[in-house]
Amino acid sequence: MAISAQARQRLAQRVIDQLRTQIETGKLRAGDQLPTEPRLEAAFGVSRTVVREAIADLRAAGLVRPVQGKGVFVSDTPTRPALILTPVEIKTIPETLELLEFRMATEGEAAAIAAYRRTAEQEAAIAAANRKMAALMEQGLSTVDADFEFHMAVAVATNNRFYVDILRHIGPRTIPRGQFPTLPEANDHAYLEKVHAEHVEILAAIVDQDPERARQAMRAHLMASQRRYRLLAELQPQ
Structure with a gap:
């Protein structure tokens, strides 16, 4: 059953909060690669759309960066001052x-x-x-x-x-x-x-x-x- 747009936003916020905590506590360090979309879907129990929305927001905030053909990585510390x-x-x-x-x-x-x-x-x-x-x-x-x-x-x-x-x-x-x-x-x-x-x-x-x-x-x-x-x-x- 399809979830509402608002419910999807709440799920995306949960993914963002948990990934951000992992970055801030050092569980995910600068340069580390994030799990693949399917693994994130399984880990958080959400859809691919929710995962992509969360990653998009983390990217907009400068916390992660995509690398063509390789995946999404935690941003290096030197890039953070841009925020x-x-x-x-x-x-x-x-x-x-x-x-x-x-x-x-x-x-x-x-x-x-x-x-x-x-x-x-x-x-x-x-x-x-x-x-x-x-x-x-x-x-x-x-x-x-x-x-x-x-x-x-x-x-x-x-x-x-x-x-x-x-x-x-x-x-x-x-x-x-x-x-x-x-x-x-x-x-x-x-x-x-x-x-x-x-x-x-x-x-x-x-x-x-x-x-x-x-x-x-x-x-x-x-x-x-x-x-x-x-x-x-x-x-x-x-």
Whole structure:
């Protein structure tokens, strides 16, 4: 039986927490290779999708690195300083986490409403924003504006002006990575592919006119972002 997007996110968090603990305690040391995906699936009792989401987040946080054709390895200590944010970025983390929490409540419901209220034109606008983000990813260009366009298109599709007004008021801060230029993940193709895949799930639910699936997909998308920034905050020097 397929698990919900939110349940998958919770399982991914469990995998992240345990692998991170192994790295921090030295059970997995710099340069060590992580177990293969099938072994991680068996060890944690989760699906391959969950394992891949967890590895993607650990990679975005700089804790592991993939080596083509060989596997995933614990990052060497010299690469860790790249994760140290500027003072301005560090101060932004609490606000980012609060904003993501707020967005889960508002945008989750907006996605559900859009699933049964959107017009054909509005559905096309959401799909167009999604395609635009994919094209920018392939060109190696910033996807922040296209990401915002996607979320705004979902808000417009509610046909409720208050959802639109909220996103317009928040503005560029809606997309967290736009506030953290130091983060390597802002232009990391694997990370952006994961974000795009989450958008695809939201779009598919809206196209299928499935409000509950749309709600869960949007909440899972924002929960994944919240998880990444919590991990980022924990990695900063005290």
